[in-house]
Amino acid sequence: MEREVPATQGIKYAGSKLKLLPRILSLARKVKPSTVFDGFAGSTRVSQAFSQEGCAVYSKVFNTAYLLNQKEPAGYGELIDYLNSLKPVDGWFTEHYGGLDDNGKSLGHDGLKSPWQRKNTRKLDTVR
Numbered sequence: 594m595e596r597e598v599p600a601t602q603g604i605k606y607a608g609s610k611l612k613l614l615p616r617i618l619s620l621a622r623k624v625k626p627s628t629v630f631d632g633f634a635g636s637t638r639v640s641q642a643f644s645q646e647g648c649a650v651y652s653k654v655f656n657t658a659y660l661l662n663q664k665e666p667a668g669y670g671e672l673i674d675y676l677n678s679l680k681p682v683d684g685w686f687t688e689h690y691g692g693l694d695d696n697g698k699s700l701g702h703d704g705l706k707s708p709w710q711r712k713n714t715r716k717l718d719t720v721r
Contacts, residue, residue, distance in 0.1 A: 598614045598615050598642060599646065601614070602641065608633075608635050608636075610635070610636075610638050611638050614639065617639060617642075618646065626643070626648055627649065628648060628649045628650075628651070629648045629651070630650075630651045631651070634652040634653060637652070637658075677716075679720070680719065681718070682718050682719050683711075683715060683718060684721065685721070686717040686718050686721065687711055687714040687715050687717075687718050690707055690709050691707060691709060691711035691715065692708075692710055692711065694711070694712070
């Protein structure tokens with residue numbers, strides 16, 4: 594009987610591998626890795642799962658936030674308040690990924706679904 598997939602935390606992300614985790618781990622368990630390089634970390638779901646399986650995981654910025662951070666979420670309040678107080682700007686993320694709010698959905702100028710609403714990409718552009 595195959596082991597269960599470890600619980601992971603995540604954010605809404607168009608490329609999340611959450612649904613693929615059972616297959617990914619099933620294949621990986623056949624070779625019993627001790628070290629994993631997650632070159633396309635995205636939401637870190639795969640990295641989190643491998644870390645919980647006991648593997649050393651190598652990735653970059655996003656993984657650091659999930660896998661190495663020991664700070665309680667409340668400890669970020671001041672920083673989050675500051676970033677939220679900045680004036681939103683239209684930039685690269687808004688131009689390429691920001692859709693208009695369409696009853697809770699994100700609709701691009703071309704009529705297709707966009708990954709994020711402009712209110713969120715404008716914050717991203719401001720922080721960037």
